[in-house]
Amino acid sequence: MTSKHPFSFQVVLFLFPFVLFPLLDKNTYHIDLLTNVGIYVLLAMGLNVAVGFTGLLNLGYAAFFALGAYTYALLNLHWGCSFWIGMPIAGMVSMIFGIVIGLPSIRVRGDYLAITTLGFGEIVRISFNNLDAWTGGPNGILGIDRPRLWLPAFEGGFHWKLWSFSVNPTPYFYLVLALVAVTATLLFRMSDSKMGRALVAIREDELAASCMGIPTLKIKLIAFGLSSFIAGMAGAVFASKQTIVTPDSFDFVLSVLILAMVVLGGMGNIWGSALGALVLGTLPELLRGFAAYRMLLFGLLMILIMIFRPQGILGGQLIRRELASRRKEADNDPTT
Amino acid sequence: MTPPPDLSATGGRHEMSDPLDRKSGGGVNLLEVRSVSKNFGGVAALKNISVGVNDREIVGLIGPNGAGKTSFFNCITGLVPIDQGEIFFKGNLRLNGLPPHRILEAGVARTFQNLRIFKHMTLLENVAVGFHARTRSGLWDVFLRTRRLRVEEKKIFVGSRELLAFVGLEKHGNDIAAFLPYGYQKRLEIARALASDPKLLLLDEPVAGMNPQEKNEIIALVRKIREKGIAVLLIEHDMKVVMPLSDRVIVMDEGAKIGEGLPDEIQNNPRVIQAYLGEG
């Protein structure tokens, strides 16, 4: 527990190289890939708040991502809403849904919450698929506006010109990078404060936490809401980049993928989520030859991680030691 | 205030002393448990039990295993709802029906029989959690690192260090709680409970599993806690710890209060001895 400000420093240190990246590697394919990974990073960090820090297993995270994406899409389609306004609104809509779903479900036991969120994820996806009039059904919504900025221009005298993002991924890259930097900073601040401690206390022992004065329901809702908010914002960015949203981009597999990123990187570890996203986001591209085996390997990977390194890459050693010692007790069962 | 009625299921032949008549200081009834009953699916864990604790008192709670002592604590701290009766704190605050964190805010803190420390946090962090209810900062303060947050975090940091020193763990501030020896973990729980600045501390078997020297250190610690103005209600099996420490002793058996009085009186009470069947 420190009261220095190392986080902004860390954030700058680790993310600065990425600032230089598009200047060094002009390959748009690579830039696009990293931008998508950046979106995954946002999602993983967001899910980490609920799952990693607080221990609230959300198996329907893709739904919140979808809600954000569709919110911006619909706002843009019907009211020409600009991206910069649409993005926070998308975040808030997701957050509201998060709190609404969270309210009843958070009272129930952990694995039940998992199933409820899974159900919610499916309900959202199916609803988006079926409510043709609102959401364009399986074809989704097309023609979403990209973000636009007023930039200074100098031809014919100084004036402001409206410039739009385009297919070129580079502006998106910087947008996502900025969002990642801001999110990471805020999350670091949260983790090293009474809020972060409260979340971890709830994860460690909810009963004891409530006896120590932590209003567990309220704090859990905050965690859930924050987690959903981040997903919503990421969804808006995603929608503005793809310019199309369809329901099948937001399925259970995506929810599990994000969860795997959080787990792989180390639950509760902010940089861990980023790392997990980086690895699992780029791996499919690297293994393109094995496309058919992808899910197979993915499933296998999850099993192996859980058995051999449940604390993830950056997770604490002590979690491993605790899990290992408990396993030893099971192995010593003389009745096997 | 009239003394609380005491109707144990087995007839009421017991030592009864008026909780208002005490030898320790303070004239205010801090915790008043009135005729509380609790059933768990047909099993009566608490039968019409009435107990009082005064400011700055150390009250020992003893009884054979299964007497309902920990259930009693659970009811006071709001973990378990009571079926009948009332629990009042500082005169007019009704505790029954409040969620645990509100009860903590009111000034009742506890430790746990089976240790419920936050294993993956450092000692400082564990104690810091206890400060949660005392601070006002919210999520915005945290995100924006407002002045209020920075001031409060510093206070928490300083306060946690002080509390660790108070229980003798100052050298281990940054150690992870899981790796601490058992005796130290028990002390950590006490420090954490004290962080909330309680007026009443409920200790559930604070010296279980300790060697005699450690037990003496805990006895000294409890006395220090009383000196700070905090009343203590303590469940313990070791009579060599309970008797010297307590101003007053309450005996439970099968969910009812079967005795209450000064330590000497209780030790010689035949009913109590019988309930223990030779224990203590």
Next chain:
Amino acid sequence: MVYALIALGYTMVYGVIQLINFAHGEVFMVGAYLALTVIWIFASLFPGAPFWLVLISLLLFSMLGSAFLGAAIEKIAYRPLRGSPKLTALITSIGVSFFLQNAVMLIYGLKEQSVPEIIPDLRWHAGHLSFSLIQLIIFTTSLGFMFFLSWFIKHTRTGKAMRACAQDPEAAQLVGIPINQIIRTTFVLGSMLAAVGGALFGMYYGSINFHDGYLAGLKAFTAAVFGGIGSVPGAMIGGILLGVFEGLGAGYISSEWKDVFAFLLLGAVLIFKPSGILGEHLPDKV
């Protein structure tokens, strides 16, 4: 009906080790594919075989295969995690589920496989209702297995051991019950039931898809929770009710939405009555 069979597996496993076995749905699916394989074998090698022979063989074969599968999953994926937090095991079971789904997809192909009809299309009429031979077979087979399971749990030593483990694993160990074996048996039994369900499912609907397990699994889990997770009769009732509910619903609402209804029901049950109809409320211990 079929949901009930799957639900039983969920509830039994949850009863003994408090794990929601995501992969259970896939066992159901594997059962269906195993049955299909048997049908193919018969079709190519013994085209003239009487249908009841084919039926019994495929049931036996899928039961056997899934028994192995269930035991293997338990041994490889869940046993090493026995002492770990539930979150870990849950994630692992998702991994197993993915793995199985895709393994089957790779072996049998992406598209739906049609299941040749082997049961003659005989129908009876009773008043307004009509039912076919296949429905009768499904009904009786399912009921038969369920009764067998009930009897097994109540009256055999192993069954009693299972119940003991579900109630208090430590005490069970102390009286000498070999927990690991019992857990394995639970998995095996549950898997066999699911496989039977899968085989029947495949024959009834005429086509199967590697994704069926996931959906059916979720619904069966709904049924299990609805009836009270950990309670065997509860799972049966839950499964039957869900099947009926869904059947009725599909008539009035389009088939896409009926899935949503199952999920909504699941959510409602979990939130408002997590102990289900017949289950016990398991409070946190202090």
